[in-house]
Amino acid sequence: MGSLSQTQLLDNLQRQSLSYFLHESNRANGLVKDMTATISPASIAAVGFALAADPVGVEIGLLGPAEAIERTFATLRFFQQSQQGTQPNATGHRGFYYHFLDLNTGRRVWSCELSTVDTAFLVAGMLAAAAYFHRNTGEEREIRDLADELYRRVDWDWARNGGALLNHGWKPDSGFLPYCWEGYDEALLPYALGLGSPTHPLPAECYSKWLATYTWKKIYGYEYLYSGPLFTHQLSPIWIDFCTIQDAFMREKGIDYFENSRRATYVHQQYAIQNPQGWAGYIEHCWGITASDGPGPVTQNIGGVERTFYAYLARGAPYGPDDGTIAPWAVAASLPFAPETVLPTIEYFEHRRLRVDNRYGFKATFNPTFETTGRNGWISPYHYGPNQGPTVLMIANFRTGFLWELLRACPCVITGLRRAGFKGGWLNQAGGAPAQGGIGDASSTAGYTAKEWWDNYCRQRYS
Secondary structure (H helix, E strand, O other): OOOOOHHHHHHHHHHHHHHHHHHOEOOOOOOEEOEOOOOOOEEHHHHHHHHHHHHHHHHOOOOOHHHHHHHHHHHHHHHHHOOEOOOOOOOEEOOEEEOEEOOOOOOEOOOOOEEHHHHHHHHHHHHHHHHHOOOOOHHHHHHHHHHHHHHHHOOOOHHHOOOOOOEOEEEOOOEEOOOEOOOOOOOHHHHHHHHOOOOOOOOHHHHHHHHOOOOEEEEOOEEEEOOOOHHHHOOOOOOOOOOOOEOHHHHHHOOOHHHHHHHHHHHHHHHHHHOOOOOOOOEOOEOOOOEEOOOOOEEEEEOOEEEEEOOOEEOOOOOOOOOOOEOHHHHHOOOOOOHHHHHHHHHHHHHOOOOOOOOOOOOOOEEOOOOOOOOOEEEOOOOEHHHHHHHHHHHHHHHHOHHHHHHHOOHHHHHHHHHOOOEOHHHHOOOOOOOOOOOOOHHHHOOOOHHHHHHHHHHHHHO
């Protein structure tokens, strides 16, 4: 059998990864399983990725427009009608939602937290769907209405718990978690959405306080805003095109977040090349360290060296933790930043047959160091919805800027970025809601809903 071209490989990987959302979801309510384990609940982050992935499915011919509309409407209607309140088995509270929900009832499971960042992924998916379904039909208008209503529900200001920074989450029995979003990470998206809210916005100083917690480092010759796991450099840039736009921190450093993610990608590759801990398999085109499943917790004596392996963990480079576990999806999610190194790495994973006998693309993770049978060592038996979404969406962004263009159509995103101090690039030409009370103020969208802005945008774009 001949090898696939890069185009064919990306086609297959995108279609297979997208099929996760078609087969691992509850069609009645739109909830998506967190992972393929039989007992897995739904993950609201996976639902957010599904809402954005369905339009990609329409564009590539994997999903019919009518089916995509039906799926999107069911999801938004479920969240609009779901129980909000302090009850321990509710679906959400103050517009936020619990991290994990029962796939059938949609109620909170596992005593999990009301998650600010996962709600942001969910809301971003809603906004993307609203921007995509732009036609003047009853169902598509209602999709836009529901997305607007659900975004306006989210009480971002409450989620500060009176402090300067956005809190990680809340539980009905114990209140807010003892952690806030500080240090550069995936919180760039929730800060942007929170700042852009027309109803319960974060104060602008909240963002500047967050910037003050950043850490700038020089590693392997690359100067960049440091965060260890790859996903922290990907999950916000999946949704928002940060190329050429800068906040105060990035203006001072002379780069943007897109370039920062590119540098982080190269740091991860260099870490694999140098391989300071001597893990099996790490080479120029075999890398990818992120939050992922793993073979532990267990310790093995391998070649006279005690090796500790972890279960699901936020792995990072170059400072760890690292146990030799590689996540192909984390490489695919870096595709727009550094295609010159990502594409050969994807081809290498294909050469290692990591898609063989697998309906959802590459295996989620593998660990060649862990002693077991087979060329690839330990291989995760599961796939994860929050992994599949970045693969689908970053291939789409790499090819056409698909999701980035959709989110540019969202006034709340534009307002949030401007309130955060972003300037330059496409943002200078972007539209947005008229600034009646100052850009981003709660009054700035009075009498001018996000749905109306989308309708106007789409009439100009698609007429």
